Amino acid sequence: MQNDQQEARKIIAEVARAVDRRLAVEVREIPGHERLHLALSHGSHHGEIELALEAVLSAGESPIARHELRLRLKRATDSMLFRPMPDHRLAVKPVAPPGGQTTFRAPRGRGRR
Numbered sequence: 001m002q003n004d005q006q007e008a009r010k011i012i013a014e015v016a017r018a019v020d021r022r023l024a025v026e027v028r029e030i031p032g033h034e035r036l037h038l039a040l041s042h043g044s045h046h047g048e049i050e051l052a053l054e055a056v057l058s059a060g061e062s063p064i065a066r067h068e069l070r071l072r073l074k075r076a077t078d079s080m081l082f083r084p085m086p087d088h089r090l091a092v093k094p095v096a097p098p099g100g101q102t103t104f105r106a107p108r109g110r111g112r113r
Helices: 001-018 052-060 063-081
Strands: 024-030 037-044 045-051
Touching: 001 024, 001 037, 001 052, 001 063, 024 063, 037 052, 037 063, 045 052, 045 063
Parallel strands: none
Antiparallel strands: 024 037, 037 045
C-alpha cells in the first residue's frame, strides 16, 4: 500500500510539472478511502482536487489515462488561475419597438407657402 502511494506521488509530480513548471502540488491521503487529496498552489492562487488512487496508478501504465489525469490537473489549475468569463446572456439590451415605429417628426425644409 505504501509503495502504491509513493508511485502515485511520483506520477502526480511528473504530470503537474508537465502542466506548469511553477505548479506546486501537495498530496495527502484520505484515511479510510482509496483517494488522494491534492492541494495545488501557483503563486498566491490555491486550489484543491481529489483523485482516486486507482486512476493515478493507471496513469503510470496507460498514456490515455495519463492524458486524462493531465486534463484534470490542467482544468483545476486553469479554474484557480483565471476568472470565468461573464455570461453575455445576462446583459439587458434595449429592444427597438415593433414595426420600426419611431416618434413623429415634422418635415423640415420648405414648408407650405
